[in-house]
Amino acid sequence: MNRIKHLLEYDFRNFFRYKWWIAGMISMNLADLIIMAVVYTNMVSQEVSQKYLNYFLFFSPGITITALFAAAFMIGREINRELRREISHYLLSLPFSRWELAFGRVLSGGLRGMVYMAPLLITTIFITWVFTGNIPSVLGILIILTTLFLVSVGTSGLSITMSLSTRSFEKFVTARGVVYYILFFCSSVFYPLDFIQQLGREGTLPQFLVLIAEMNPLSSGADTTRAFLFGHPAYSPFMLLNVALFALIFVLTASFAYLKILQG
Amino acid sequence: MAIIQTVDLTKKFGNFTAVDHLNLSIEEGEIFGLLGPNGAGKTTTLLMLVTVIKPTKGTAYVDGYDITREPDKARRLIGMAFQDPKLMWVVTPWDVLNWHAKVCGLSSLERKKRVKWALTELGLWENRHKSVHTFSGGMRKRVEIAKILIQRPKIAIVDEPTTQIDIVGKHRIWNMIRTLRDEGSTIILATNELYEADLLSDRVAIMHKGKLLVCDSPKKLKDSIVGGDLIEVILEKEAPKTLIEELEKIDKIVEVLVLKPNHLRIYLNRAEEILPQITEFFIKTHLPIQSIRMSEPSLDDVFAHYTGLTIEEAEKR
Ligand SMILES: Nc1ncnc2c1ncn2[C@@H]1O[C@H](COP(=O)(O)OP(=O)(O)O)[C@@H](O)[C@H]1O
Ligand SMILES: [Mg+2]
Numbered sequence: 001m002n003r004i005k006h007l008l009e010y011d012f013r014n015f016f017r018y019k020w021w022i023a024g025m026i027s028m029n030l031a032d033l034i035i036m037a038v039v040y041t042n043m044v045s046q047e048v049s050q051k052y053l054n055y056f057l058f059f060s061p062g063i064t065i066t067a068l069f070a071a072a073f074m075i076g077r078e079i080n081r082e083l084r085r086e087i088s089h090y091l092l093s094l095p096f097s098r099w100e101l102a103f104g105r106v107l108s109g110g111l112r113g114m115v116y117m118a119p120l121l122i123t124t125i126f127i128t129w130v131f132t133g134n135i136p137s138v139l140g141i142l143i144i145l146t147t148l149f150l151v152s153v154g155t156s157g158l159s160i161t162m163s164l165s166t167r168s169f170e171k172f173v174t175a176r177g178v179v180y181y182i183l184f185f186c187s188s189v190f191y192p193l194d195f196i197q198q199l200g201r202e203g204t205l206p207q208f209l210v211l212i213a214e215m216n217p218l219s220s221g222a223d224t225t226r227a228f229l230f231g232h233p234a235y236s237p238f239m240l241l242n243v244a245l246f247a248l249i250f251v252l253t254a255s256f257a258y259l260k261i262l263q264g
Numbered sequence: 265m266a267i268i269q270t271v272d273l274t275k276k277f278g279n280f281t282a283v284d285h286l287n288l289s290i291e292e293g294e295i296f297g298l299l300g301p302n303g304a305g306k307t308t309t310l311l312m313l314v315t316v317i318k319p320t321k322g323t324a325y326v327d328g329y330d331i332t333r334e335p336d337k338a339r340r341l342i343g344m345a346f347q348d349p350k351l352m353w354v355v356t357p358w359d360v361l362n363w364h365a366k367v368c369g370l371s372s373l374e375r376k377k378r379v380k381w382a383l384t385e386l387g388l389w390e391n392r393h394k395s396v397h398t399f400s401g402g403m404r405k406r407v408e409i410a411k412i413l414i415q416r417p418k419i420a421i422v423d424e425p426t427t428q429i430d431i432v433g434k435h436r437i438w439n440m441i442r443t444l445r446d447e448g449s450t451i452i453l454a455t456n457e458l459y460e461a462d463l464l465s466d467r468v469a470i471m472h473k474g475k476l477l478v479c480d481s482p483k484k485l486k487d488s489i490v491g492g493d494l495i496e497v498i499l500e501k502e503a504p505k506t507l508i509e510e511l512e513k514i515d516k517i518v519e520v521l522v523l524k525p526n527h528l529r530i531y532l533n534r535a536e537e538i539l540p541q542i543t544e545f546f547i548k549t550h551l552p553i554q555s556i557r558m559s560e561p562s563l564d565d566v567f568a569h570y571t572g573l574t575i576e577e578a579e580k581r
Contacts, residue, residue: 003367006363006366006367009363009366010363013359017355086348086350087350089311089316089346089350090346090350092314092315092316093314093315093316093339093342093343093344094339094364094367094368095339095340095367095368095369096367097336098335098336
């Protein structure tokens with residue numbers, strides 16, 4: 001456990017080297033929220049406005065989860081760089097077991113996502129309270145945090161798996177672009193899931209994209225937050241199960257990549 | 265029993281064999297030199313020992329632990345200072361070394377003491393809070409070496425520890441490596457510098473193209489060369505091939521190595537006696553001598569004896 005603590009220190013120092021950049025990004029995310037509020041509030045359907053008061057409040061948990069995703073994904077880029085500069089040799093030579101190393105790095109990535117996301121989540125809860133007077137229960141907050149943590153850890157695992165299996169930086173960046181695009185847009189981040197499902201039933205949207213949106217951990221994360229803030233969509237344990245599965249799969253693939261690929 | 269034993273240790277990268285059936289045995293408490301030109305396979309060997317890369321074939325035992333079966337246990341006994349300093353995020357030597365010491369399990373008191381000592385000894389104390397990104401190659405290299413001096417592992421591997429470091433710095437590091445050994449570490453020193461290998465090693469293994477050529481104490485290796493003396497001759501003009509053949513016919517001359525067309529290294533017995541004969545030979549053949557010098561054989565001659573090349577030449581190929 002002590003050794004994993006050292007790995008967390010390593011990754012957090014690395015993370016906070018970019019503290020001004022991070023502060024800038026968080027401010028930008030918050031600015032996005034405000035702009036969205038002003039521009040979109042009157043443009044979206046009545047239905048959304050009725051359930052969530054306005055699009056701003058609907059979108060706020062969405063932007064929180066995209067920020068979480070982006071921050072947790074950063075670890076992959078760093079590990080990719082370590083690999084190319086053979087810094088990985090140094091880490092592999094230290095008295096960590098391979099499992100400690102793999103697990104420690106995945107955990108670091110996940111915790112970094114949570115730290116980055118925290119101010120956005122607090123803002124989301126705060127503005128929701130200001131507009132609606134709703135405040136989530138303690139249990140609700142615990143479930144939200146657990147769900148988001150699992151999304152974060154899974155994302156970290158996903159990015160580590162990708163960075164170790166692509167190796168070249170260009171390939172990693174391309175793959176990252178594709179994953180971002182799919183996960184951001186085939187999700188309930190920007191529009192409610194039932195709206196996407198309706199488009200599927202009408203035949204406007206291919207069924208597999210609807211399926212991706214339903215299974216997307218970002219959807220589950222955003223909707224869990226919404227469920228405890230607004231009561232819409234209704235909370236379902238499937239959301240927790242879904243993100244737990246996501247986390248499990250990618251923690252395993254990342255560990256596997258660490259064990260098999262890194263040590264060629 | 266040997267603290268490290270490699271058994272047909274082999275590493276291939278694709279079709280290229282970087283390390284080829286290496287069998288070495290390293291005794292506890294010695295400074296073991298691994299000498300060879302660039303590309304000989306030294307670093308690859310060391311990376312296998314420290315369990316960073318896996319052997320393609322064969323294995324090694326580190327204090328009895330098989331590196332392929334129990335890598336976690338083997339790894340805990342070894343520390344390595346890399347050829348290319350690995351100083352990633354960490355921006356200052358202070359942070360690099362403290363983190364390294366923590367990971368290696370030093371108590372906070374011991375850590376503070378040793379980090380301060382190493383930084384001071386290596387002339388980095390003043391710069392301990394400066395970014396390593398502003399450091400010269402030599403300074404980075406010192407930070408890398410400091411890691412191992414602080415860690416004091418049971419087996420300390422240093423890969424070309426003094427490249428890019430000035431001569432005063434070299435001597436200081438050599439002394440520190442000796443001290444490390446005196447305090448109980450076994451040292452493996454990979455180098456392509458003859459003087460360094462000769463000066464520090466209790467025993468030297470000479471590698472070339474992934475293979476072990478020979479392994480013994482520097483003295484025994486040098487004594488083993490047939491023709492215990494050597495004479496270096498630099499001529500005003502290039503020496504024709506036929507002339508060299510004739511030269512080799514002189515009694516007591518064992519071998520003539522052509523370093524450059526006008527630069528010969530002659531291995532022989534009892535140099536004092538036939539020096540006049542050699543000078544006369546060149547005068548007779550109308551090849552004026554620019555300089556002539558008698559010397560003792562070095563490890564380079566051992567290398568040349570096995571490969572027909574000096575280490576410098578081998579690096580150019
Ligand atoms: N990861 C690698 N992939 C392919 N070839 C490599 C790799 N690492 C080393 N080599 C090759 O193996 C040979 C031995 O390299 P190395 O062990 O670094 O030699 P040395 O340390 O003696 O200079 C070199 O020809 C080098 O190019
Ligand atoms: Mg090397």
